[in-house]
Amino acid sequence: MTHTSTDQPARRATGALVPVLAFAGIVVAVMQTLLVPVIKDLPTLLSTSPSNATWVLTSTLLSGAVATPIMGRLGDLFGKRRMLFTSLAVMVAGALVSALTSTLLPMIVGRTLQGFAMGAIPLGIGLMRDMLPREKLGSAMALMSSSIGVGGGLALPAAALVAQHTNWHALFYGAAGLGVVSIVLTFFVVPESPMRAEGSFDYLGALGLSAGLVLFLLPITKGSDWGWSSATTLGLFGAAVAVLLLWGLMELKVAAPLVDLRTTARPAVLFTNLASIMVGVSFYVVSLVLPQLLQLPAATGYGLGQSMVVAGLCVAPLGLTMMFTAPVYARISAKYGPKVTLIIGMVIIAIGYGGGLGLMNAAWQTIVISVVLGAGIGLAYSSLPALIVGAVPASETGAANGLNTLMRSIGTSVSSAVIGMVLANTAHHVGGVAVPTMHGFRVSFLIATGAVAIGLVLALFLPRQRQATKPQLRASSEEDAALERAAEVLGGFRGRVLNAGGDPVARAKVTLIDRRGRQAGATLSAEDGSYALAVPAQGAYVLAAKAAGHGPLASSATHAGDDRPVDVDLSLPGADRNSGVPA
Numbered sequence: 001m002t003h004t005s006t007d008q009p010a011r012r013a014t015g016a017l018v019p020v021l022a023f024a025g026i027v028v029a030v031m032q033t034l035l036v037p038v039i040k041d042l043p044t045l046l047s048t049s050p051s052n053a054t055w056v057l058t059s060t061l062l063s064g065a066v067a068t069p070i071m072g073r074l075g076d077l078f079g080k081r082r083m084l085f086t087s088l089a090v091m092v093a094g095a096l097v098s099a100l101t102s103t104l105l106p107m108i109v110g111r112t113l114q115g116f117a118m119g120a121i122p123l124g125i126g127l128m129r130d131m132l133p134r135e136k137l138g139s140a141m142a143l144m145s146s147s148i149g150v151g152g153g154l155a156l157p158a159a160a161l162v163a164q165h166t167n168w169h170a171l172f173y174g175a176a177g178l179g180v181v182s183i184v185l186t187f188f189v190v191p192e193s194p195m196r197a198e199g200s201f202d203y204l205g206a207l208g209l210s211a212g213l214v215l216f217l218l219p220i221t222k223g224s225d226w227g228w229s230s231a232t233t234l235g236l237f238g239a240a241v242a243v244l245l246l247w248g249l250m251e252l253k254v255a256a257p258l259v260d261l262r263t264t265a266r267p268a269v270l271f272t273n274l275a276s277i278m279v280g281v282s283f284y285v286v287s288l289v290l291p292q293l294l295q296l297p298a299a300t301g302y303g304l305g306q307s308m309v310v311a312g313l314c315v316a317p318l319g320l321t322m323m324f325t326a327p328v329y330a331r332i333s334a335k336y337g338p339k340v341t342l343i344i345g346m347v348i349i350a351i352g353y354g355g356g357l358g359l360m361n362a363a364w365q366t367i368v369i370s371v372v373l374g375a376g377i378g379l380a381y382s383s384l385p386a387l388i389v390g391a392v393p394a395s396e397t398g399a400a401n402g403l404n405t406l407m408r409s410i411g412t413s414v415s416s417a418v419i420g421m422v423l424a425n426t427a428h429h430v431g432g433v434a435v436p437t438m439h440g441f442r443v444s445f446l447i448a449t450g451a452v453a454i455g456l457v458l459a460l461f462l463p464r465q466r467q468a469t470k471p472q473l474r475a476s477s478e479e480d481a482a483l484e485r486a487a488e489v490l491g492g493f494r495g496r497v498l499n500a501g502g503d504p505v506a507r508a509k510v511t512l513i514d515r516r517g518r519q520a521g522a523t524l525s526a527e528d529g530s531y532a533l534a535v536p537a538q539g540a541y542v543l544a545a546k547a548a549g550h551g552p553l554a555s556s557a558t559h560a561g562d563d564r565p566v567d568v569d570l571s572l573p574g575a576d577r578n579s580g581v582p583a
Helices: 017-033 036-045 055-078 080-099 104-131 134-165 170-189 203-226 231-253 267-295 308-336 338-356 363-389 394-425 438-460 478-487
Strands: 003-005 195-197 428-430 433-435 492-499 509-513 519-524 530-533 539-546 553-559 565-572
Touching (some): 017 080, 017 104, 017 134, 017 170, 055 104, 055 195, 055 203, 055 394, 080 104, 104 170, 104 363, 104 394, 134 308, 134 363, 203 394, 267 308, 267 363, 267 394, 267 438, 308 338, 338 363, 338 438, 363 394, 394 438, 492 539, 519 530
Parallel strands (some): 492 565
Antiparallel strands (some): 003 195, 492 530, 509 539
16 A cells, blocks of 8 residues: 655644643543542442442443444544544544533533544544654654553542542543643644544444444443353354454455555554453553552551542553653664563563552552663653554554554553453452452552463564564654655656755655656655655656755656666756845
């Protein structure tokens, strides 16, 4: 699949691009943990049964899982900034729906719309790849990828504070306000990417993937309520396998699939996605265990007897540390590569959970656990988009990162189901109330350690950096991406833009014009003056070049239709500095 530039001139990215996109990622990630402080009160607040109340959380998870690959592909086709606006706007609408209701069904509708915004994270990563220079890309993508954990970690104490001192609907009004702020900042700061994928949107593929994901994730999230061996649970798992297999066979036959399964099967992509599931499992365990341990009464003999707000503050370093590891990741990755950084991150996670088995006796010890795990998860999460971006064409960045974000969501879903089952089966029942035990907490930490160990083994199978990241697949700015897309197809024109003195001209616009006088392609020259343009068909073309301070130049060239590129040098005449007229 090739990709092209739009005809519109691209706005230059400002220094505020990265923090604004990261803020958008944090805002949408807040939706995942927004209701954790009031989860035990939801049946009363919504006048429903506990089993029905869980749909308030399940609906957000399901819609987020479905939205991430779909919005990523739509962003590749129609504009990542445009789809980012759509994601944020839907989230705001969902937050307002939830804020205005105290009944179950409208609340589920609102929460479903809120989960839809998770597609903003792969869209932000794609925008960074398209707009940022290479030297800034690593730390920027690291911060955007970590925003999932940062938002979830910071939401806990903030939501606890709001829920404890105000009406719980204020949580949704606050979320809507954050969404509006993010939309405004995006409008003024984030330019649209000039990159577009060719082809059409695979509606049937989107429907098939959505159905398969819902059928798979639904029994995972509800299996403990329905029974893991019940006919409903097993039937849905069987249906999920059948639908996803049929979907995969269909995607292999579609010219422009929603997910390019051949690209996904590359070792660099496959093992990164599998490792992402394990990292997702490990991330969610700490979010499930530590808040409960902190809030259990001291009378249990192991509970730490802290308030909802204090418990949130003790876990908050998890998100803060993840945010501050982005520049650390950039330095390590620049020297050793994202594969090594992923391995280092997972080793730190294993140390955090292993050490945490003996650090559950005081509130300050939970802070230590949160800091160590935040550093490890931050490094691991930061490595994932770099590994994906280094292995897929620029035209598939949004969809590929959407799929990777989906893998992390699957990991958190599996973690939620498994840890929930462990804590339920090891709980003490006091007065009809299930109270988690220290044994259950420690088993949960051991499960997280095991998941990280599996992730480490998977990471070892990732190709070496020189194999996984070829030069033509490392585009991080408009001119680099232009060079990449001609390398993705057979044949084309390539060469250098030089001035009359033979020096390279950077950011010169090179336009390909066919025999009918229509534009057949356009690109910008790189810093060394190099350019590359794919040809749609064999025949005669005119290459026109223009740059600031130079007169325009046109040169004819013919492509024979084979797979050999045709080199063409464009030497631009200089301009008279006094008159501004081409010499």
